[in-house]
Amino acid sequence: MVFFRSRIMAAILGILACHCAQVGYAQSPNQVGYAQSPNIDLSKVPWMDVTLSPDQRADLVLKELTLDDKISLIHGQGQANDKPVTDLSVANGADGSVPGVPRLGIPMLQMAGSSYGVTTNALNGRYSTALPSDIALASTWDNASACRYGTLLGRELHAQGYNVSLGGGVNLARELRNGRTFEYQGEDPILAGILIGNRVRCEQEQHVISVLKHFALNDQETGRSENNSILNNRAFRETDLLAFEIGNSIARPGAIMCSYNAVNGDFACENKTLLSHILKEEWGFSGFVISAWGATHSVAKASSAGLDMEQPSEAFYGNPMKQAVLDGTVPLSELNEHVHRILRAEFASGIVDRGFPRSVPDLEAGYKTSREIAEKSIVLLKNEKNILPLNRANKQTIAVIGLHADTSMISGGGSAQVDPPGAAIHKWMEQVWYPTSPLDSITSKAGAKVSFISGTDSVAAAALAAKSEIAIVFAYQWTSEEMDLTSLTLPDHQDNLIERVAAANPNTIVVLETGTAVTMPWVDRVPGVVEVWYAGNKGADAVANMLFGEVNPSAKLPITFPISDNDLPPPGIVVPPAGDHSIYHPKGTPTFNIHYVAGLNVGYKWYDSQAIRVLFPFGFGLSYTTFKYSNLRLIQNGSLKAVFSVTNSGQRAGDEIAEVYVSLPDDAVEPPKRLVAWSRFGLAAGETKEVSIPIDSKFLSIFDDTVDKWKLLHGDYRFFVGGSSQDLPLKQTIKLPQ
């Protein structure tokens, strides 16, 4: 069952919440946005001394704040669409805002969605670059691309007057039908954590506060505001939490967004184990915890659990919090701690010192970045008979088939939705096709006639395919926040379309524009399959460059593609009992449980542990060249590294992603293997390279529940190296610890 949630209702409720509340300071007219300079002498106030630490500066400001100031800093003032959108000092048109303290030089916080671009909730976001979706970034396995992605987002946020980025999604793909899979970094915690860490690190270097989200176990959208996600502690630490732990340690994000759902009994935004014990105490997180929009459930419980800021409004952290502090239900020290963390993040990110001069986003640079990252993210899944790359000189006639393939490519929906130049302004839960035309891009490279048909009539499409030498079907699957897929089957009878086209033309190539995996009942009847994800606003050029061999594909899958929905791990999408499931009217307690019984067995670990055959394995992706692996040595010299050789055994230059997996000693009782390291590098035709990859001992460890610590067990560790999780020609067993 697919659940759609209405943001219109949310907006209405937001308006009510805002106008009913008696909290005058939230709308006080003397607030200034960062566009206006605060009326203080910055040279004289001690907290503007940049030689002091962010903590010291935050403490100095804290001493100057009244109770009302403090309260005003810990909650939002409604979403932009609850306000007159012309009033930029209030909301700048985006997801949320927090007033500053102008007399002290503390700027407003202006928050915009930025999953794969600055979102159109943003009034000024009309001209944002739409990057390839986050799962596409994960397919690059490339820290440099992740950094470039974050840098662009940071710049565009900054240019448009935002200082808080709400991107940074790193929920693990436990359930591939989750409608937000496209916003995340795949199914492996180490890959996901390292990539999101690098992305957010570089985003913050542009002087914005970035979040990691949604903390934690928000692994399906259905009933997300009322489900209780249940997972045993060890599995939690080694899977979903590990991705956040790594991301936090690399990026040191200014904020972490707690999720809608409950986790092992308590809602995430009032879950002391999660927010205080694990995140703040154990991981040393020094930023602030911000609620998902409408995910706050209480004052005292949330506050003592470690929620620092309520968004987007003030239902709990406005007047009720003030009263709670006045009557002692919430200690003042706790409020001070929330404010300290928020101010600290503002100083640490540089937003206090640097101000926010708006500028025009550099769209040309954005196009280039978007295309180049897309080129690194396209996964070549099947290439029989060397159907690819296409050769212009062969002057083959081509049929381009697929809905909107003459004009545009699909994008992912929800709060992540971007409106790049030329795209229509979208409404919530509406499919948005970006103006990047596969037909035009292919026509510009083809040596002969290119024809187009939408494919809504599969018989007509097959007839066109039969008359052409090559048929390229652009198939799509739309996904969004606030919904899950019922199935990984392509929608709208596209399997039937592909079957018919393939029957009419043996040279059929399927290009998949999807947010997660799809099943492919036709896979044996087509020689070419390419996964391009949601490819961003230069996607068509990237795809054409790859189809015609100007770009040699190099990406690898960050999720497993199963053969059938029936192969997916339990429990599947769990549906809540009937009732009012409005996200913005959260229940006091969760209404249903999701038992994540697959535990440690997320993604490939599930299929490995159950010996289930898959369609395309995790870590898999072809190139137009081939790579040979040899000579593995595990070298222990204080630290551990895997050293081996890779040869480009084909005819052209290409990038390879070499992957290192390990099987832990038997008494660890772990899934058969886990990814522990990888390296991405380029090789000229015929070139051999010795690759040396350091292996972090934490990634070889298990989480020992009895002592609540990571532990490296004694025993035999079997290492495997190769080009995919199911193609690992090199093996070596070593004893650890040394």
Ligand code: GLC
């Ligand atoms: C919801 C989404 C979150 C988003 C926020 C603001 O909480 O889950 O991802 O950043 O709304 O739009």
